[in-house]
Amino acid sequence: MTADQVSTVFAALADPTRRAILARLAAGEATVNELAAPFPMSVQAISKHLNVLERAGLIVRTREAQWRRCRLEPAPLRTLAEWVDQYRRFWEDRYDTLDEYLNELKGKDDEPAQ
Amino acid sequence: MTADQVSTVFAALADPTRRAILARLAAGEATVNELAAPFPMSVQAISKHLNVLERAGLIVRTREAQWRRCRLEPAPLRTLAEWVDQYRRFWEDRYDTLDEYLNELKGKDDEPAQ
DNA sequence: CGTATATTCAACCTATCGGTTTATCAACCA
DNA sequence: TGGTTGATAAACCGATAGGTTGAATATACG
Numbered sequence: 001m002t003a004d005q006v007s008t009v010f011a012a013l014a015d016p017t018r019r020a021i022l023a024r025l026a027a028g029e030a031t032v033n034e035l036a037a038p039f040p041m042s043v044q045a046i047s048k049h050l051n052v053l054e055r056a057g058l059i060v061r062t063r064e065a066q067w068r069r070c071r072l073e074p075a076p077l078r079t080l081a082e083w084v085d086q087y088r089r090f091w092e093d094r095y096d097t098l099d100e101y102l103n104e105l106k107g108k109d110d111e112p113a114q
Numbered sequence: 115m116t117a118d119q120v121s122t123v124f125a126a127l128a129d130p131t132r133r134a135i136l137a138r139l140a141a142g143e144a145t146v147n148e149l150a151a152p153f154p155m156s157v158q159a160i161s162k163h164l165n166v167l168e169r170a171g172l173i174v175r176t177r178e179a180q181w182r183r184c185r186l187e188p189a190p191l192r193t194l195a196e197w198v199d200q201y202r203r204f205w206e207d208r209y210d211t212l213d214e215y216l217n218e219l220k221g222k223d224d225e226p227a228q
Numbered sequence: 229c230g231t232a233t234a235t236t237c238a239a240c241c242t243a244t245c246g247g248t249t250t251a252t253c254a255a256c257c258a
Numbered sequence: 259t260g261g262t263t264g265a266t267a268a269a270c271c272g273a274t275a276g277g278t279t280g281a282a283t284a285t286a287c288g
Binding site: 015017041042044045048049052063065066067 | 245246247248249254255256
């Protein structure tokens with residue numbers, strides 16, 4: 001997963017409407033109209049959100065007569081979960097050990113380089 | 115963590131410059147100038163990015179003479195990791211079992227409600 | 229005191245986001 | 259064939275994002 005893809009997936013998940021759409025899709029496939037029903041906005045707005053989710057690889061849309069079925073694509077989320085968890089562990093470890101250790105060692109009389 | 119906080123953290127992580135800043139901070143605290151050095155943009159731009167990261171709770175800034183030390187705050191990332199992982203598992207489970215099962219059962223002659 | 233350094237604030241600019249409305253396309257059906 | 263429904267496309271709009279430059283603020287230092 002490239003940095004650009006990571007950015008795209010994060011950005012897609014940063015919108016509460018899109019997260020709600022994904023949560024709805026976890027219960028099963030749905031059409032655009034079905035997905036749009038609970039939201040206080042137009043079907044066109046939802047269609048745009050679905051474009052964002054599709055470009056992020058989080059859903060796939062299949063044509064079926066005049067309907068477009070949307071379903072979850074869990075792969076990018078799995079990748080992202082690994083990404084976040086790896087960073088989380090790295091940060092927590094680093095911060096709890098190396099950095100604090102160095103601070104303890106050096107005391108408080110150090111100043112950053114100019 | 116409220117939905118709004120989740121949105122804020124996702125949005126903060128959606129920018130590659132900000133993720134690079136966080137990666138740099140994993141190696142230890144740093145000042146604004148130190149953080150800005152590797153990037154081909156102004157110090158003011160980095161300062162804005164740090165505002166975003168601070169509002170998302172991902173860093174804290176402490177005043178020290180004329181410097182502002184930045185350090186990682188791993189808590190929100192831990193929360194987000196749990197959030198993502200929980201969703202991931204839920205989605206994968208749901209999609210692999212309930213939905214596919216229902217599709218198998220019903221066959222292909224069903225149509226969405228209008 | 230005056231000056232240099234670190235950082236932020238403010239104003240500005242362009243591009244993108246998230247929504248709207250209107251029009252268009254595609255598929256079914258009477 | 260013509261009408262209805264599902265969905266997208268296109269044009270538009272206000273707000274925000276992400277960058278710039280220039281000024282302001284705060285602290286250290288000679």
